[in-house]
Amino acid sequence: xxxxxxxxxxxxxxxxxxxxxxxxxxxxxxxxxxxxxxxxxxxxxxxxxxxxxxxxxxxxxxxxxxxxxxxxxxxxxxxxxxxxxxxxxxxxxxxxxxxxxxxxxxxxxxxxxxxxxxxxxxxxxxxxxxxxxxxxxxxxxxxxxxxxxxxxxxxxxxxxxxxxxxxxxxxxxxxxx
Amino acid sequence: xxxxxxxxxxxxxxxxxxxxxxxxxxxxxxxxxxxxxxxxxxxxxxxxxxxxxxxxxxxxxxxxxxxxxxxxxxxxxxxxxxxxxxxxxxxxxxxxxxxxxxxxxxxxxxxxxxxxxxxxxxxxxxxxxxxxxxxxxxxxxxxxxxxxxxxxxxxxxxxxxxxxxxxxxxxxxxxxxxxxxxxxxxx
Numbered sequence: 176x177x178x179x180x181x182x183x184x185x186x187x188x189x190x191x192x193x194x195x196x197x198x199x200x201x202x203x204x205x206x207x208x209x210x211x212x213x214x215x216x217x218x219x220x221x222x223x224x225x226x227x228x229x230x231x232x233x234x235x236x237x238x239x240x241x242x243x244x245x246x247x248x249x250x251x252x253x254x255x256x257x258x259x260x261x262x263x264x265x266x267x268x269x270x271x272x273x274x275x276x277x278x279x280x281x282x283x284x285x286x287x288x289x290x291x292x293x294x295x296x297x298x299x300x301x302x303x304x305x306x307x308x309x310x311x312x313x314x315x316x317x318x319x320x321x322x323x324x325x326x327x328x329x330x331x332x333x334x335x336x337x338x339x340x341x342x343x344x345x346x347x348x349x350x351x352x
Numbered sequence: 353x354x355x356x357x358x359x360x361x362x363x364x365x366x367x368x369x370x371x372x373x374x375x376x377x378x379x380x381x382x383x384x385x386x387x388x389x390x391x392x393x394x395x396x397x398x399x400x401x402x403x404x405x406x407x408x409x410x411x412x413x414x415x416x417x418x419x420x421x422x423x424x425x426x427x428x429x430x431x432x433x434x435x436x437x438x439x440x441x442x443x444x445x446x447x448x449x450x451x452x453x454x455x456x457x458x459x460x461x462x463x464x465x466x467x468x469x470x471x472x473x474x475x476x477x478x479x480x481x482x483x484x485x486x487x488x489x490x491x492x493x494x495x496x497x498x499x500x501x502x503x504x505x506x507x508x509x510x511x512x513x514x515x516x517x518x519x520x521x522x523x524x525x526x527x528x529x530x531x532x533x534x535x536x537x538x539x
Contacts (some may be wrong), residue, residue: 291533292531294505302512334485349455
């Protein structure tokens with residue numbers, strides 16, 4: 176049983192990483208959530224939003240949300256398998272392509288691909304924002320926290336960690352949920 | 353090779369490469385790329401600014417997290433596959449240990465009293481952060497080419513967010529449309 180969870184994790188995380196074009200892990204959050212919550216029932220949507228927040232607030236690449244999904248699904252083995260599976264295919268691709276980059280960079284197709292996937296990535300990140308907020312905002316005060324963080328991050332160039340830290344402190348007081 | 357390596361006296365050893373990327377990873381709260389630039393270009397002077405920009409363009413073009421791709425591309429250029437592995441493990445080792453620790457603490461204690469409130473507020477805030485990320489990405493696209501950008505952005509939102517289509521299906525529908533429109537409007 177656990178072996179099959181690890182296989183599923185490995186396959187899903189590799190596929191997701193290869194589809195993370197133009198906006199990093201945030202573009203594949205809708206699919207990761209669909210797999211983890213709806214398809215495989217490893218957790219509920221609220222837990223997924225919590226884990227996503229922990230990954231945002233931790234040092235290192237934000238893609239480590241896959242590490243936490245693996246941890247919840249299959250313990251520490253799951254965390255390591257998910258992380259390695261999410262890194263291996265894209266790292267191999269970078270390893271191979273980096274030698275040819277000067278030639279690819281000059282090709283007109285490069286600009287077309289980059290321009291073409293940008294709005295798709297923006298739409299997918301908007302979907303991530305909606306799904307994460309929907310499952311996180313289960314009290315009126317939490318909706319206010321989401322809106323305040325969005326405004327803070329959109330209108331100022333400050334580190335988002337200030338907003339996350341302020342929210343965490345507010346949450347510790349027990350006033351918001 | 354993508355470009356010339358740095359002069360010999362500045363070429364870091366495998367261990368220095370590991371340490372350099374470890375330093376990036378533990379500094380990188382809320383986004384690793386500004387720190388990568390600060391450490392690789394400004395502090396350790398392993399890369400020229402133009403060199404950094406070119407490598408970053410590669411990492412943004414390819415799928416996967418930009419900073420992870422950068423560890424591979426940069427490590428590979430200096431020391432081949434061993435350099436790629438050294439930079440990659442430097443980048444990932446500490447964050448993976450930290451996040452597994454935090455994850456175990458959350459799974460064990462996350463439902464207790466005030467910690468439950470803390471995680472609820474943190475999750476709400478992280479949602480808001482991604483709202484801002486989406487808006488920051490969409491705004492320049494909509495300003496530049498509203499007629500093509502708006503339908504694709506809305507399409508991605510509706511298919512993935514509301515209808516909950518699997519990602520390969522969303523990409524199969526929207527990516528060709530995006531590519532065709534970009535090809536027709538290329539300069």
